[in-house]
Amino acid sequence: MFPADIELLARKVVEAARARGLMVAAAESCTGGLVTGALTAVAGSSAVVERGFVTYSNAAKSDLLGVPATMIEHHGAVSEPVARAMAEGALARSGGQVSVSVTGVAGPGGGSADKPVGLVHFAAAGPSGLVHVERRFGDIGRERVRLDSVRTALELLLDRIGA
Numbered sequence: 001m002f003p004a005d006i007e008l009l010a011r012k013v014v015e016a017a018r019a020r021g022l023m024v025a026a027a028e029s030c031t032g033g034l035v036t037g038a039l040t041a042v043a044g045s046s047a048v049v050e051r052g053f054v055t056y057s058n059a060a061k062s063d064l065l066g067v068p069a070t071m072i073e074h075h076g077a078v079s080e081p082v083a084r085a086m087a088e089g090a091l092a093r094s095g096g097q098v099s100v101s102v103t104g105v106a107g108p109g110g111g112s113a114d115k116p117v118g119l120v121h122f123a124a125a126g127p128s129g130l131v132h133v134e135r136r137f138g139d140i141g142r143e144r145v146r147l148d149s150v151r152t153a154l155e156l157l158l159d160r161i162g163a
Contacts, residue, residue, distance in 0.1 A: 002038050003147065009154040010038040010045075016161045017048035017098065022126070024157060025096030026052045027065055027086040029077065029103040030120060031146050035153045050096040055086065061103075065089030078103050078115050080123075080132050087123035087130060098126035098160050100153045104135075106145040120149050126160030 002010070017024050026035045036052030039045050053064050058077055061067040067085040075081045086101035104120030111117035118137035123130060135152055137145050 001041055002150075006038050006147065006150055006154065007041065009151060009158070011042050013039060013154055013157045013161065014042045014045045014048055016158060018044070020161060022048065022098050022161060023050035023094075023096045024048055024161075025050045025090040025094040025099040026153070027090040027099065027101040028052065028054055028153075029056055029061070029086075029101075030106045031102045031149050031153070032056060034146060034150045035100060035102060038150055038154065050094050053090055053093075061086060061089075065093060076115065078105055078119060078121060080121055080134065083121035083123040084130060084132055087125040091125050098124070098157060100124045100157050100160070102149050102153050104145070104149060106142045106149075107139055108142060111139075118145050120145065120152070122149075122152055122156055124153075124156035124160040126162075128160055128162060131156065131159070 033054045055061045058072045066089045087099045090099035101123045107117035117139040122133045
């Protein structure tokens with residue numbers, strides 16, 4: 001279902017989380033559940049995948065993750081503060097000890113001069129703290145932006161798990 005490199009990354013996340021006794025949560029916007037989908041494609045992932053939040057709308061980010069609406073209004077949904085709040089909200093509203101969030105502009109439309117197509121903000125939280133990463137994939141097509149975002153999110157999970 002997923003490219004081989006994503007399957008391998010997902011398997012590494014599941015194995016690392018299992019080895020450390022950690023549960024994983026994901027808060028996804030532009031990936032629409034693909035990060036959680038990649039993780040749950042791994043046999044035995046139910047031992048470590050606590051839940052996934054698909055928070056595509058601004059209201060969902062606020063309602064499900066507790067992201068302040070004023071933060072979204074001030075910074076925009078595609079921003080570092082919102083990505084950080086999404087990752088923190090996923091931890092606070094789940095039984096997970098490690099989380100990742102993804103919010104971006106996958107395209108083909110919807111971009112602006114400040115937030116072009118291909119801009120994606122990620123955050124990951126876990127025992128080793130909270131980290132933010134910004135990627136500018138460019139206008140490479142919706143599918144490629146989303147799959148590259150899944151790769152980055154899985155890599156961030158591995159980092160936060162300590163693998």
